[in-house]
Amino acid sequence: MIFKVFKKQELARLYELLAVNIIVGPVAKGNDRNGKPLFDFDVVYDFNDLALDYTQTVHSPKRFVLPYHETLSTFAVARDGWEKHVDLNVYRSLVFFGMHACDINALNKLDLVLAQSAYPNPYYMGKRKNLFIIGLDCTPEPQCFCRSMGTDSAIHGFDLFLTDLGGTYFAEILSATAFDLLNQINCKDPSAKDLRLYKQATSEKNKHYTASVETSDLTKILDLEFESPAWDDWGKKCLSCGTCANVCPTCYCYGVEEHVDLDLKHAGKTRSLHSCNLIDFAKVAGNHNFRPTSASRLKYRYYHKHRGFVEAFEESLCVGCGRCGSACLADITPPEVIASVRGRE
């Protein structure tokens, strides 16, 4: 990996160089009821709109590569048959400006199933390939348990990763495009002092973690505790609203719906992200539901993230961002659920 250092004011120049593309970055969206600022990823038109000191966005940047609703195909229907048209919905290249490590790792995990397995999803891949990612280090929030999931730092899946060293940014470069880009601004190789500051910043960051999840043997323990009463307790609290999947950076389950236009000559097929917590998720024709209770659905979500995905891809589908816990209307958080299933209060 190549490292460079540049002064903070150079970042605006970097932004200008990239501005020919659509830039998506963290922006301030207002305050919550306790006066705490809320951030979200959105399209940015001015460097000053970027809130680079953001804590965590409410939603993940997932929607820019995996939209909540997306037209998969359209049909032209005639009396004697029909024709199908497919559009991958990729029009412009996109820059993610200031992604935290957890969100970069979330994209890497989505890649495993949507791009690297059998039947790659071309809609996702088209958007993913036209992506330029600038990562940015963060200060952990109280809900963050990314260190437990091993996703507190990103080692691949970005073009450029910036760490704030006070007056300068420490840049990790992973792509030729990023290298060319940095050549166009004032930057230099890191000095011994820069390296010391970088290591200091990392160890300082690690002191801020308060939440954690014990992940050793978690896949086996989830199997052993399949019948644990803890699931029923959480099931009683869970409202089955699907908010956790909505804010999750890695939830990718979806449903497909088709509709006929009013002229009866055209039809369309739309994919919408779904959630395994919603009641109809595993319902089949004839009204049989494979997971009829909220407890069984909540349990399934943990099984998919921490067991099923691990078996298939040797890593968990959770990045420990803690968004699901913060957004949960019933205050259900993964560290608490996993601790209770392990038999710890």
Place this chain on the structure above:
Amino acid sequence: MQNKLNFIDILGQNPDSRRKEDPSSFEYTLPAEITNIYQLTTNEKLYQIQIIDPGQRNRFSFRPGQFVMLELPGIGEAPFSISSSPVRRGDLELCIRAVGNLTNFLARLERGARVGISGPFGTSFPLEKMQGQDILLIGGGLGIVPLRSPLLSVLENRSKYGRVDIMYGAKSPAELLFTYQYEEWRRFDINLGITVDRADTSWQGRTGLITELLQERISQATSLRENTYAIVCGPPVMFHFVCKMLTEAGLPMQKMFVSLERRMHCGRGKCCRCNIGSTYTCLDGPVFDYWSVMNLKEAI
């Protein structure tokens, strides 16, 4: 002014990359035509479907146990087991119960209607491995639908297999599927057992659960020999009892095959609707050996 940065747009400068991610691998459906419809019972019809393009029809091949996604534009797409013999490649028979949006719409269609077919998807019954061995085919209710493809395949290659037993149970005589074929199936070298839960006045055959039929077979003098394979398709409750009986009769779990049903929106391991633990029913199934599903929580 410095050079502005621009990316290789996969839709513009690099047409090859678009071809690689051509939706043909994902959203493409083969245009097909409903060539015949047979009303099997009040709710179930057998649809004969032919892929229209002769080239595509010849290239289309499947193995018994696999399924296709059937699409009606504007109505929806759903998975259906192929119920015909694999010898007939691009000519499929799908037995479909009118039970939801798509299937009720399908029930109103007539011969000549155009549909879209994609697939075949999923795993199949290992009929090559079963050669030279005894075979138990056990179906309950709609379970006869995925069972019929391996059944026809076995009948067409009868000499390659040992003793063949077919057991089929339905709730009532009116719900029995493929009745017109029983005479064909009931041959000197096949044991065909049919049972219904509740008989009516016209019913001459036997009444009772399918487990009773199986019990008779197991307790015969020529009980399950070591080289026996079983294929079981039916409602979850039937899997439970039948597989338990077979296990107790000494049939190894990896020689018992089941076909599972789940909700599917893509058939390609992406929508996650058919996911059971670490397993996608569409990619790793729908055919599993009993050992694999016994280890999967909430599979059966």
